Amino acid sequence: xxxxRGFALSVAFAAIALTVVHLRAEQxxxxxxxxxxxADWVRLRRDLWGLQTRIARLKAPERIHDRVAAFQTGLVxxxxxxxxxxxxxxxxxxx
Amino acid sequence: xSSPAASIDQxxxxxxxxxxxxxxxxxxxxxxxxVYINTTLRDRLLNYAERQQQGGATMPARRGIILxxxxxxxxxxxxxxxxxxxxxxxxxxxxxFANRLSPRVNIPAANIAEKIRxxxxxxxxxxxxxxxxxxxEAVRAMHDPAVNLDERSVRTYPLGESIxxxxxxxxxxxxxxxxIEAAFDSHLRGKDGWRxxxxxxxRRALRSSDEEMIPPKDGGxxxxxxxxxxxxxxxxxxxESVNRVEAESGIAIVMSxxxxxxxxxxCYPTFDPNDPGxxxxxxxxNRAVTDPxxxxxxxxxxxxxxxxxxxxxxxxxxxxxxMGVRMIGSRTIKDVKxxxxxxxxxxxxxxxxxxxxxxxxxxxxxxLHNTIRRFGFGTKTGIECPGEADGRVYPLKKWSKxxxxxxxxxxxxxxxPLQLINGFATIINDGVMLRPRIVKRLLxxxxxxxxxxxxxxxxxxxxxxxxAHYVTEELLVSVVENGSGKGAKLEHYSVLGKTGTTKLISxxxxxxxxxxxxxxxxxxxxxERPALVAMVMIRRPNHRLAYYGSAVAAPAVxxxxxxxxxxxxxxxxxxxxxxxxx
Numbered sequence: 001x002x003x004x005r006g007f008a009l010s011v012a013f014a015a016i017a018l019t020v021v022h023l024r025a026e027q028x029x030x031x032x033x034x035x036x037x038x039a040d041w042v043r044l045r046r047d048l049w050g051l052q053t054r055i056a057r058l059k060a061p062e063r064i065h066d067r068v069a070a071f072q073t074g075l076v077x078x079x080x081x082x083x084x085x086x087x088x089x090x091x092x093x094x095x
Numbered sequence: 096x097s098s099p100a101a102s103i104d105q106x107x108x109x110x111x112x113x114x115x116x117x118x119x120x121x122x123x124x125x126x127x128x129x130v131y132i133n134t135t136l137r138d139r140l141l142n143y144a145e146r147q148q149q150g151g152a153t154m155p156a157r158r159g160i161i162l163x164x165x166x167x168x169x170x171x172x173x174x175x176x177x178x179x180x181x182x183x184x185x186x187x188x189x190x191x192f193a194n195r196l197s198p199r200v201n202i203p204a205a206n207i208a209e210k211i212r213x214x215x216x217x218x219x220x221x222x223x224x225x226x227x228x229x230x231x232e233a234v235r236a237m238h239d240p241a242v243n244l245d246e247r248s249v250r251t252y253p254l255g256e257s258i259x260x261x262x263x264x265x266x267x268x269x270x271x272x273x274x275i276e277a278a279f280d281s282h283l284r285g286k287d288g289w290r291x292x293x294x295x296x297x298r299r300a301l302r303s304s305d306e307e308m309i310p311p312k313d314g315g316x317x318x319x320x321x322x323x324x325x326x327x328x329x330x331x332x333x334x335e336s337v338n339r340v341e342a343e344s345g346i347a348i349v350m351s352x353x354x355x356x357x358x359x360x361x362c363y364p365t366f367d368p369n370d371p372g373x374x375x376x377x378x379x380x381n382r383a384v385t386d387p388x389x390x391x392x393x394x395x396x397x398x399x400x401x402x403x404x405x406x407x408x409x410x411x412x413x414x415x416x417x418m419g420v421r422m423i424g425s426r427t428i429k430d431v432k433x434x435x436x437x438x439x440x441x442x443x444x445x446x447x448x449x450x451x452x453x454x455x456x457x458x459x460x461x462x463l464h465n466t467i468r469r470f471g472f473g474t475k476t477g478i479e480c481p482g483e484a485d486g487r488v489y490p491l492k493k494w495s496k497x498x499x500x501x502x503x504x505x506x507x508x509x510x511x512p513l514q515l516i517n518g519f520a521t522i523i524n525d526g527v528m529l530r531p532r533i534v535k536r537l538l539x540x541x542x543x544x545x546x547x548x549x550x551x552x553x554x555x556x557x558x559x560x561x562x563a564h565y566v567t568e569e570l571l572v573s574v575v576e577n578g579s580g581k582g583a584k585l586e587h588y589s590v591l592g593k594t595g596t597t598k599l600i601s602x603x604x605x606x607x608x609x610x611x612x613x614x615x616x617x618x619x620x621x622x623e624r625p626a627l628v629a630m631v632m633i634r635r636p637n638h639r640l641a642y643y644g645s646a647v648a649a650p651a652v653x654x655x656x657x658x659x660x661x662x663x664x665x666x667x668x669x670x671x672x673x674x675x676x677x
Contacts, residue, residue, distance in 0.1 A: 031293075031302025038290055042154055046174035046246070049157060050228070056168035056253035061327040 150292050150300070151307060155248055156285025157540075159314035161262060161275055163323045164358075164535055170252050170262050170276065170368075172269075175225040176244035178234050181218045182211050184241040196242060199233040200226065225249040250276075252368045258326050260381040261319070261360050261480065261533065264368040273371075274381065275317060275534070278481045282537055282545075285314035313540035320356035320535045325349055328658045329359035329629070336633055336651040337363050340642070343635035346383045346512050349655060352520040352619065352628050354551045355529030357478070358659075360513075384478060387486040387509035388632070392446045392644070393595030393615050394505030397518055398455060399439055400526075400558045400566055401466025407458045410565065413438055414453045421449045423500050428452055443570040444578035446594060448504045455503025463502055464491050469557050470518045471528060472510050479534045486510045505595065516630040519593075519617045522571075523625050526563035528554040567591055572622055582649030583618045585657045587667035591625070592618030592652065594644035599635065610638040614647035620656045621668035629655045 057063065068075055132140065161170035178200055185192050189208050197204035200223045207222055214220050222242075223230070231244055250265045263274020271280035291307025292300040333347040349359035360383050366374040380386070402408045419433030430447050442450030455463055467473065473488030487509035489498075494507075501507040510518075513531060521528040530552040537545040558566075571591035574580040579594040595615040598607040614633045619625035631648040641647050661667075 028301055032300065035290075035292055035300040035302060038154075039152070042152075045157070046155075049171065049173040052160075052168060053171045053173045053251050053253055056171060059167055060254045060257070061167075061324045062254070062257065065327070 148294055150294050150298070152290050152292070154288035154290055154309075154311045155246075156287045156311035157313045158248065158250065158265070158269060158285055159283040159316040159538075159540070161283070162316060162318045163258075163321050163326075164319060164356075165322060165324075166318075167323045168253055169258055169319065169321075169323065170250060172248050173251055174246050175227065175249040176231050176246050177221050178223040178226055178230070178242065179245055180207075180211055180220045180222055180242050182215050182220060182241075183218060185211065186241070192239075192241065195237065195239075196222065196234075199237065200230055254323060255369070256365045256367050257323065257330060258321060258360075259365050259368045260362045260379070260383070261321060262368055263481075264371045273379065274480065275319065278479055279317050279534070279537075283314045283317060285540070286312040288312070315540055315545060316538040316542070318535045318538060320351075320354075320358065320533055321360065322358050324662055325655075325659045326359040326361060328662070329655050330361045330363070330365070332651040332654040332658075333361050333363045333631060335654075336631065336647060340633060340636035340640045340647045342633045342637070342647065344382070345634060346632040347630065347651065347655065348383055348512060348516045349627055349629045349659060350516055350520050350531065352523040352625055355517075355520065355531050356535070356551075357531055357533045358627070359655075360533070381480055381482065383512045384480045384483045385511070387484045387511045387514075388613055389506050389508065389597045389600070390510050390515050391505040391595035391597035391613070391615065392448075393515060393519075393593050393617055394508070394510075395443060395446065395451050395503075396522060396566055396571060396593055397466060397470050397472075398451060398458070398463065398503050399443060399570065400522060400562055401462060401469070402454050402458050403439070403562045403565070404558045405458065405462050405466075407462060408439060408454055410439055410569075414442060414450050416442070416447050416449045416453075419449070421452060423452065424496060426497055426500075428500060428504075440570055440573055443593070444573040446574075446579055451503040452500035455499045458503075460491055460494055460499055463499065464488070464494075467502070467508060470521065471554070471557075472508060472514055472518070476511075476513055476517055476531050478513060478531050483513070484509075484511045486514055505597070512630065512632055515615075516617060516628060519619070519630070520628050521557050522563050522566055523591075523619050523628055524563075525560045526556055526558035528557050530554055567619075567625075568622060571619075575618070579643070579645040580616065580618065580649050582645055583616060583653035583656070585620065585653055585669075587669050588620040588656065588660055588665075589622040589668055590618050590620040590653065590656060591622050592616055592649070594649060596642065596644045611635050612638060612642040614642055614644040616644050616648035616652045618649070618652040618656060620660060621665065623668060626663060626665045627656060627659055629659075631655070 155174065158172040160168055163169055189211050190204070193204040193207040193211070196207055202223060210220055210222060225247070234242060234244060248269060250269065252259070252262060261274055263276040264272055265276050266272050269284070271277040271283065276283065288311030289307065289309045293302050295301050329347040329349050333345045337345040345363045347359065347361045348357065350357050362382050364378055366378050371379055403410065413436040416430065416434040416437050418435060419430040421428045428448050430445070430449050432445065434441065434445060434447055434450070437445070437447060437450055439454070441447070442454070458466070467488050473486050475483045475485055489507065498507050517528070517531050532552070536549055539545050571593055572589065574594065575583055575590045575592050580592045583590050583592050593616070597613040597615070599611040599613055600606070601608040612635065614636060615630065617628065617630040619628040629652045631651040633647040636642045636647050
């Protein structure tokens with residue numbers, strides 16, 4: 001074996017070793033990232049549940065009526081203006 | 096004498112042998128140790144390595160949501176942390192630590208200090224359960240190793256006290272204990288998952304352990320027939336009525352007679368299912384299905400239906416109402432006002448006990464008993480709420496001579512409020528009985544339909560359509576227009592209904608308690624095709640203020656129908672308003 005061949009073989013071995021180390025490191029990084037994504041998924045689910053509950057509280061009929069009364073905008077919750085509108089229509093048609 | 100060179104050579108050779116022997120001993124020792132580690136110590140070391148390298152986390156499954164008919168969330172699960180303290184890591188004075196923690200968890204410092212001192216050996220002293228995000232963030236900001244957060248699933252009821260008796264509640268372990276939560280526990284309940292992980296030396300998660308990945312299975316959802324807005328209307332009207340006459344309690348039910356769907360079911364006083372332990376068990380019972388009562392005069396339309404349907408009486412026949420007093424053996428039956436001759440319309444309109452006793456006499460016990468059973472009294476309706484009562488209809492052989500008159504007036508039978516309103520819904524629905532339903536449909540975790548529970552479930556025809564129409568459009572309308580139900584009259588809708596006032600049996604069950612009454616009204620509107628039937632029962636009102644069903648319950652039913660009908664988009668049917676409708 002000449003010195004040049006020996007050197008080339010050493011370089012090849014070193015390159016293979018470095019590649020293996022790099023791939024192992026990358027594999028570990030990806031695995032760790034997957035663990036982090038799983039944890040994020042759990043956290044996002046938790047946040048979603050919390051937000052759904054908050055929205056449900058805001059949409060509670062009692063609260064809507066309270067807000068309508070508090071803001072004094074003259075708005076009426078859906079459905080509750082029906083009879084009054086029909087009565088007004090009747091009154092406007094009377095001679 | 097040997098030369099110095101030979102001595103050195105011999106020394107080197109001996110040294111080589113000694114070194115070789117030493118190396119052999121060391122290698123032998125190492126080999127032996129290797130064998131020892133791989134055999135004797137193997138299991139112990141493997142366990143130790145696993146504990147050091149392997150870990151994992153629970154992936155919480157979500158308990159299903161309970162929704163109302165319009166998709167409003169009535170019960171949901173969220174993750175909320177418990178705040179706990181590790182007493183062994185509290186540095187310095189416990190009181191000083193408690194003073195720092197107190198404003199963040201909004202609990203008095205003395206209480207925190209007492210909890211810590213009570214269990215000094217424990218590593219896990221819970222200070223606050225299920226805290227909100229702001230509290231959790233405030234605790235994290237302390238950066239104190241002695242105080243930590245432990246996430247857990249908490250069942251939340253966003254509407255607070257509304258619909259509490261129907262929904263029920265769950266225990267600390269997440270299992271349904273009452274109401275829909277208990278009845279559909281197996282459908283709502285999810286199954287937690289598990290994610291195994293491999294850690295590095297610093298316990299940082301490196302990768303998931305493939306063989307230890309069990310995904311969580313979320314629970315299914317339940318859609319109720321309840322409409323939270325109609326429920327609010329019913330609860331408000333009920334609370335006002337109970338408080339106005341200083342009553343002990345009340346019940347309100349609103350139902351669709353065409354589908355059998357329960358749109359509202361309320362008991363007052365109520366409770367917060369987020370904290371069910373704060374009230375006595377008696378308050379938490381869903382009395383609309385669990386507590387049977389004597390129905391009194393509200394029972395009379397059923398008897399009349401049976402009498403007309405069996406041709407025991409005719410609609411035009413006149414009955415002698417004995418001017419308000421009739422003796423049956425040693426018993427005296429009285430009417431509130433004296434009446435002479437009346438037809439069946441007059442008897443129902445003025446709720447004459449004597450008239451009903453005459454009709455019951457005419458029917459005879461077998462026909463009377465048969466009529467009651469046909470309307471489903473004495474049998475569970477089959478609603479999905481747990482703990483439903485059968486009510487009580489005594490077998491014929493147990494009826495006394497006075498039973499005929501008593502049953503005709505709505506005594507000596509026990510019916511649940513739900514059975515009573517379902518009986519009315521049957522008459523209103525052309526005489527066809529439907530099974531009352533409070534669950535509209537079941538959904539899977541992803542919102543897909545599970546099973547088929549949408550269509551009305553017909554129990555059967557109880558009374559002919561002709562008789563049912565006559566009773567509703569003639570008799571029950573007359574009660575509201577001319578009789579005891581005037582309190583339920585509405586400006587824009589025609590209403591039909593029946594009042595009832597019953598004496599309550601004492602707690603020992605032997606005598607009627609003086610001045611203890613149950614005032615009831617069952618009403619429906621609009622008359623031509625009722626979209627809603629509503630019932631209000633007021634228990635033990637202050638008799639000095641009012642106690643008749645006409646005074647304590649009828650106005651509440653009017654209030655409920657007057658608000659719920661326009662909310663549902665039911666057009667007004669009274670002439671002047673209907674004429675204005677395009």
